[in-house]
Amino acid sequence: MVLPKTRKAAVKTAEGTFEIKEVPMPEITQPDYVLVKVRGSGVCGSDLHSWKVPRPESVGRITGHEVAGDVVAVGEDVTNVKPGDRVGVDSVIGCGKCYWCRVGQYHLCPDCFKIRSETFAQGFSEYIVGPADHVYKIPDYVGYGEAAIMDVYGTSIHAINRTNTHMDQTVVIIGAGPIGLSLLDLVNIAGAKGIIIDVIDHPLKFAEKTIGAYETINSTKVDPVKRVMELTDGRGADKVFDCVGGGASPTILKQAVDMVRRKGQVALIGAMRPGASLSVDWRKLHWGEIDVVPVSGFYHWENDPEFKIVTDLLIKGKLHATEMITHRFPLEKINEAFETAADKKRTNSIKVIIEQ
Numbered sequence: 386m387v388l389p390k391t392r393k394a395a396v397k398t399a400e401g402t403f404e405i406k407e408v409p410m411p412e413i414t415q416p417d418y419v420l421v422k423v424r425g426s427g428v429c430g431s432d433l434h435s436w437k438v439p440r441p442e443s444v445g446r447i448t449g450h451e452v453a454g455d456v457v458a459v460g461e462d463v464t465n466v467k468p469g470d471r472v473g474v475d476s477v478i479g480c481g482k483c484y485w486c487r488v489g490q491y492h493l494c495p496d497c498f499k500i501r502s503e504t505f506a507q508g509f510s511e512y513i514v515g516p517a518d519h520v521y522k523i524p525d526y527v528g529y530g531e532a533a534i535m536d537v538y539g540t541s542i543h544a545i546n547r548t549n550t551h552m553d554q555t556v557v558i559i560g561a562g563p564i565g566l567s568l569l570d571l572v573n574i575a576g577a578k579g580i581i582i583d584v585i586d587h588p589l590k591f592a593e594k595t596i597g598a599y600e601t602i603n604s605t606k607v608d609p610v611k612r613v614m615e616l617t618d619g620r621g622a623d624k625v626f627d628c629v630g631g632g633a634s635p636t637i638l639k640q641a642v643d644m645v646r647r648k649g650q651v652a653l654i655g656a657m658r659p660g661a662s663l664s665v666d667w668r669k670l671h672w673g674e675i676d677v678v679p680v681s682g683f684y685h686w687e688n689d690p691e692f693k694i695v696t697d698l699l700i701k702g703k704l705h706a707t708e709m710i711t712h713r714f715p716l717e718k719i720n721e722a723f724e725t726a727a728d729k730k731r732t733n734s735i736k737v738i739i740e741q
């Protein structure tokens with residue numbers, strides 16, 4: 386296959402939007418690298434934090450870390466995939482050499498952000514390059530968009546693993562965005578009871594009808610702490626997951642601590658604002674032996690990478706990934722795609738995918 390000299394890419398502008406440009410092709414610079422033609426990439430909540438936010442340091446950058454596509458070329462040491470294979474891409478990549486990478490915890494590599502943004506996390510472009518051990522084959526019947534959002538499910542399974550969530554526990558998920566909904570999907574597979582909370586009805590209805598929730602709570606209409614206490618015989622939930630973060634962190638953290646049981650866990654999944662310093666009722670945490678569990682990205686769990694575990698579940702038809710995708714746009718319409726994802730009250734969007 387003759388490869389082009391340039392690729393189309395959505396490049397960040399000074400206003401924090403995108404413009405489509407021709408940029409140089411990425412090259413296979415390592416013997417274990419593969420070149421992937423991007424077919425699907427997800428608009429992530431973390432991408433929306435910088436949508437229409439002017440950031441001089443981001444001008445010209447190419448983003449997009451939830452990706453799937455076709456392998457088009459491989460380095461000489463690559464044995465797990467070949468050109469023509471359809472793959473999901475785990476874009477959480479470390480240097481491979483530091484202590485954290487050597488023990489399989491590549492999501493904690495100090496260079497993770499830099500390395501992934503120079504390799505696979507350029508999904509809003511036509512081609513990406515990166516290490517072959519971070520791509521996973523998918524069969525023909527699995528869509529690229531679905532495979533791309535295994536990045537979302539990866540974070541959620543990491544939350545399940547970090548908190549040892551298992552059958553018959555009562556779990557509260559605050560925030561019914563893609564992370565919260567994918568977490569509910571996995572909570573159900575784990576056999577736990579999932580209560581999900583949001584401030585808008587549409588994703589709660591989706592949680593109830595499509596994924597299956599033990600209970601949904603619109604916190605603008607019902608006091609969520611009171612309701613969770615009623616549902617747990619006054620003890621509180623075994624786990625509470627904050628899947629919102631950002632500016633809502635102070636309110637949600639307080640709610641979470643108020644609705645978790647003694648010896649329970651509060652997991653922080655939604656991204657924190659830079660320099661976030663949150664006040665918590667530490668005495669309550671101390672006396673109740675309540676754990677605070679931060680969850681950031683994913684890596685290996687026991688024998689397998691967490692990204693592979695969720696991709697296997699997707700292949701077996703266990704996830705509601707297809708139903709989560711409400712909107713699909715071509716790369717040329719990426720600004721419209723971001724607008725749709727950002728304005729979910731108007732658009733009823735859950736997961737927005739760029740297709741190529």
Ligand SMILES: [Zn+2]
Binds near residue numbers: 429430431450451537
């Ligand atoms: Zn993401």
Ligand SMILES: [Zn+2]
Binds near residue numbers: 482484494
């Ligand atoms: Zn490293």
